[in-house]
Amino acid sequence: MPPENKRNPWEERLDAALGVAASAILFALMLITFADVVSRYLFNWPLRGAFEATELMLLVLIFAGLPLVSHADEHVTMDFIDRMLTPRATAALVRAVHALCAAVMFFLTWQVWIKATRIAGYGDTTDVLRIPVGPFVYFMAAMIGLAGVVHVLRVFVPGTLRASQATT
């Protein structure tokens, strides 16, 4: 997380809250999968619904992480062009890119929201635990929207220009 200049305390709080949520989910994901194997072999008793819980937790993990990635400016980006532009031009380009990112994120929010409305309308639930799926899809849409808001903020308050993060 960028430690430089002062940020809105709400921004920091939200970042911390999502970070804790994503961490807790990942930790639980590991424990549940581990416990599932152990209980299957030791007690011949696989955890009921572990499969579905894993699916939904993965979904929450990925999308709760999205605003965090945007906030930390960690989306994989190619930065060749920086060497050809003046720092001022680069900064302007970065702002424009954030504006575009925000637009794309809001567009995706809209699309996923449509999907969520449809799924919630059918009253879809998971097979074993009967967890309603709709709220999770609304959550996806909300988190993509939040990432969009982060990009809007970045248009006005630039973050650090950093080399893109490692994927491999």
Added chain:
Amino acid sequence: MAEALTGLLAMMVLAFLRIPIALAMGIVGIVGYAYMRDWNWAVAFATAQTKIYETGRNYTLSVIPLFILMGNFVTRAGMSQELFRTAYAFIGHRRGGLAMATILGCAGFGAICGSSIATAATFAKVAYPPMKKFGYADYLSTGAIAAGGTLGILIPPSTIMVIYGIMTETNIGKLFAAGILPGILATVLLCLTVQYITWRDPKAGPPGERMSWRERFATLEGLWAFAGVGVVIIGVAKLGWLEADDAAVIGAFLVFGLALVYKGVTSVIALFTLVMGGIYGGVFTAIEGAAIGAFGAMIFAIARRTLSWKTLYASLVESARTTSMLFLILIGALMFAEFVNITTMPGELRDLVKRFELHPILVVAAIMTIYVILGTAMEELSMILLTVPVFFPLIVHLGLDPIWFGILIVVVVEIGLISPPVGMNLFVLNTLLPQVPTRTIFRGVLPFMAADCVRLAILVAFPIISTYLPGMMK
């Protein structure tokens, strides 16, 4: 064909303009899809919705965060230090010994970590200072670290293999097994490269301190106990005193216990055997293996007192962010693949091969050449995600082994990671070792790149190296 190539070009232009690669792929994918359907935006949007939702809610994909988490835990547990110390004890006194110890250490670390970047980063911290101390030339030490780091994705576990496996519906366990022999080949070739460099320039890699045999074996503490447990467990199972499954479970618990008692190389071997042995033997799936690996790595980090609440949280949140970032790229790439699949490109490539009656090996060689060239300038993960949907149907059509092709893909990614000007491993060293000029890092990696190309040729010519071990799996 023209549409797909235009799409590819458009994506490259957007990425060049600093637009995140995931979004560049997604935008071109959606627009291209709508274009192919006569500007039917409703269909394109519906496809995008489905791709996002299905990628988000997919049990198989949970393997990704778990292996990332395992890598983060082992990095924090300080296992790289222990591996380097052991390799140093055995070969440090030879010419170029520390550089070879770095490569062996990386290979060992690769067996418990699935990331090339993480491997290179941790060895930049662990192996560079001692090499500096013994007067190693910077070009040799950084070259060895950068090249050694790429073993992280060849020796299982491997993020790239997981992603390739998911995209092409190839068995991840088999891909992991396939990486072992090529990984050993790679380690040998990289060590030979170090020998060649120090033969040309002996001052680049002077010998380190010689250790007594007693000191050397002290670093292997616990290996005998570990081997003993292995022999007993396998023996009991073979004699039929215990069900194979029960024996495996008891073995797993004993391995956990031993790894807590003995530090160093033994625990690395134990963790690797536990995870890969379990997946290879069909005791558990790759996803479960990843969870066991992450859990085991966490326990090891706790046992080494390197895991506080703070570092636990840092490992988790970092893994979560990496996961999220990877998934966004994956969704973008899947959308792009959806577009490419409805263009004429896959079919036309097939016709091209048929028309000229190209030998399959020639086709593979051509694909590999394209990858090595692309890899110098592109970010590797997106390169793979973009191109595999195009090339994979061709490979299947030619009747080639998808597992073998997967290993070749990993090797071209490795080469891409260390090829200037755009190689992530070089960037990592550049960031972590600011005192070494970029030019030195670029120069140092060239002989290792040459060795990697030789390895690629060997693996293309002898598929059996990649397919032998997975062929033995049930």
